[in-house]
Amino acid sequence: MKKMIPLTLIFIAGLLGVISFVIPHPSYQVYDEWIRNDLLRVLSAFAVVLALGSLLRVHFDKIKRKRRNWQFSWLLLFAFAASAAIGLFGGVAADGILPTAIGSFRFDIQTLYENIVIPLASSMFALLAFFMASAAYRAFRVRSMEATLLLTAAFIVMIGLLPLGYSISKHLPEFVQWILNVPNVAGQRGIVFGIALGVIATSLKIILGIERAWLGGGE
Amino acid sequence: MTIDRRIIYAILLAVVTLPLVFPSVLEVTPMTPVEKLFTAVDKTTDDKALILDCSYSPQIKAEVEPMAIAVLRHAFQTRKKILVLSLYVEMIGLATRAINQVVEEFNISAQTYEDSIIYGRDYVFLGWQPPPIVPMLGMGESIANIYVVDYYGNQTDTLHMMEKIRNYNDISILVALSGSRIPISWVAYAQNRYGLQVGVGCTAVSGADFYPYYQTGQFTGLMVGMKGAAEYEELVETNYGVKGRRVASEAMLSLTYAHLAIMLFIVIGNIGFFLHRRKK
Numbered sequence: 001m002k003k004m005i006p007l008t009l010i011f012i013a014g015l016l017g018v019i020s021f022v023i024p025h026p027s028y029q030v031y032d033e034w035i036r037n038d039l040l041r042v043l044s045a046f047a048v049v050l051a052l053g054s055l056l057r058v059h060f061d062k063i064k065r066k067r068r069n070w071q072f073s074w075l076l077l078f079a080f081a082a083s084a085a086i087g088l089f090g091g092v093a094a095d096g097i098l099p100t101a102i103g104s105f106r107f108d109i110q111t112l113y114e115n116i117v118i119p120l121a122s123s124m125f126a127l128l129a130f131f132m133a134s135a136a137y138r139a140f141r142v143r144s145m146e147a148t149l150l151l152t153a154a155f156i157v158m159i160g161l162l163p164l165g166y167s168i169s170k171h172l173p174e175f176v177q178w179i180l181n182v183p184n185v186a187g188q189r190g191i192v193f194g195i196a197l198g199v200i201a202t203s204l205k206i207i208l209g210i211e212r213a214w215l216g217g218g219e
Numbered sequence: 220m221t222i223d224r225r226i227i228y229a230i231l232l233a234v235v236t237l238p239l240v241f242p243s244v245l246e247v248t249p250m251t252p253v254e255k256l257f258t259a260v261d262k263t264t265d266d267k268a269l270i271l272d273c274s275y276s277p278q279i280k281a282e283v284e285p286m287a288i289a290v291l292r293h294a295f296q297t298r299k300k301i302l303v304l305s306l307y308v309e310m311i312g313l314a315t316r317a318i319n320q321v322v323e324e325f326n327i328s329a330q331t332y333e334d335s336i337i338y339g340r341d342y343v344f345l346g347w348q349p350p351p352i353v354p355m356l357g358m359g360e361s362i363a364n365i366y367v368v369d370y371y372g373n374q375t376d377t378l379h380m381m382e383k384i385r386n387y388n389d390i391s392i393l394v395a396l397s398g399s400r401i402p403i404s405w406v407a408y409a410q411n412r413y414g415l416q417v418g419v420g421c422t423a424v425s426g427a428d429f430y431p432y433y434q435t436g437q438f439t440g441l442m443v444g445m446k447g448a449a450e451y452e453e454l455v456e457t458n459y460g461v462k463g464r465r466v467a468s469e470a471m472l473s474l475t476y477a478h479l480a481i482m483l484f485i486v487i488g489n490i491g492f493f494l495h496r497r498k499k
Contacts, residue, residue, distance in 0.1 A: 044350045
């Protein structure tokens with residue numbers, strides 16, 4: 001029974017999802033719209049609550065048991081509480097009941113996002129450029145003919161896609177577009193077909209209850 | 220031959236930052252995929268709108284935000300109605316930022332009410348509606364049903380622009396800006412079912428994945444990476460004389476030197492590899 005209910009639900013939901021693309025009749029589409037516009041949105045709202053609850057539980061537990069780096073969990077909880085309060089009560093356009101400015105110092109949700117989230121996230125990603133340069137120097141070795149061809153094509157594409165490529169030759173960017181439109185598309189298309197067939201097979205297995213890993217293991 | 224990685228980091232830091240400190244705008248020649256996207260946006264008629272999906276995260280802001288700003292400038296300059304949305308909550312702040320910047324640019328130089336960019340008349344910010352499949356499919360039937368209120372809490376169907384913009388039939392093109400496979404989802408759901416035209420702005424890393432869809436015409440046009448953004452900026456300024464800071468174009472020199480530096484490191488590494496192999 002414990003497994004039958006979720007398996008039955010997934011079968012019905014999968015079937016309804018597939019049928020909605022096959023039956024365009026309005027009498028069925030009304031139900032499809034209700035499932036998508038109402039039911040799915042309610043489920044998403046619950047999923048957000050569940051995700052937040054899980055996150056808070058993990059960090060409270062970390063603090064309680066004083067696990068490694070537990071101090072950062074306090075920082076996370078404070079940031080969570082502060083941004084939630086400012087976002088919920090400060091308003092998206094700083095027009096909520098909570099004041100979000102002291103003189104010219106503003107701390108509404110958009111200001112916090114632009115001055116904290118964006119610089120931090122951008123900086124983390126920018127570090128990758130240095131790691132990539134170091135990795136390129138250490139790891140890209142032409143040990144075979146295929147590696148030579150790959151590296152040559154990579155150099156041509158890199159230069160051709162820059163403004164420098166047009167300065168070297170007007171035909172270089174066109175040649176690069178040909179590489180992207182023909183050999184690249186040929187290879188990508190094969191991969192996409194393979195992935196699509198894999199997705200169809202896995203989806204069918206899940207809908208029909210053959211694949212049950214998503215149920216979770218254990219008791 | 221080994222080079223201390225700190226030297227590599229220092230060289231890369233210099234080649235990236237010096238061109239930004241001493242800027243010089245490189246001439247950029249628009250390529251066909253960007254021209255096609257520009258033309259498709261340009262063909263938006265007065266009775267239709269275009270949708271801008273700002274689903275790019277702060278991590279890829281440097282590459283993709285210039286695209287959003289260029290498209291917004293294009294739309295506002297040519298008075299094309301535009302709807303802006305994000306499919307994920309993390310990206311809402313970036314969409315807000317891009318809109319606020321471009322609206323301020325236009326309104327600072329506006330002389331009359333007609334010249335100004337007015338919310339509800341010229342653009343609507345729909346906001347975020349989870350999960351992504353809900354707006355992708357739901358807007359095909361009714362945009363106001365999916366986004367009952369806009370990002371600022373206004374009833375969507377009371378906004379002036381939305382009187383005539385009901386669903387995808389009233390949308391000329393959707394431009395999806397993303398670093399992930401979201402544009403493919405727009406094709407799979409919105410274009411497949413409702414025939415919506417889709418254009419894409421993406422990171423350079425994910426650009427190669429989208430060429431099959433561009434080749435078949437499923438993507439009307441394609442802006443790839445910061446170069447794509449610079450090309451669109453060039454087209455907007457050349458065709459409509461829109462003056463504004465061209466962030467992507469300014470960064471082209473920095474990008475060029477960084478690419479050349481990485482290529483040089485690879486060549487040096489391989490020279491060392493061959494010399495070492497010969498010694499053995």
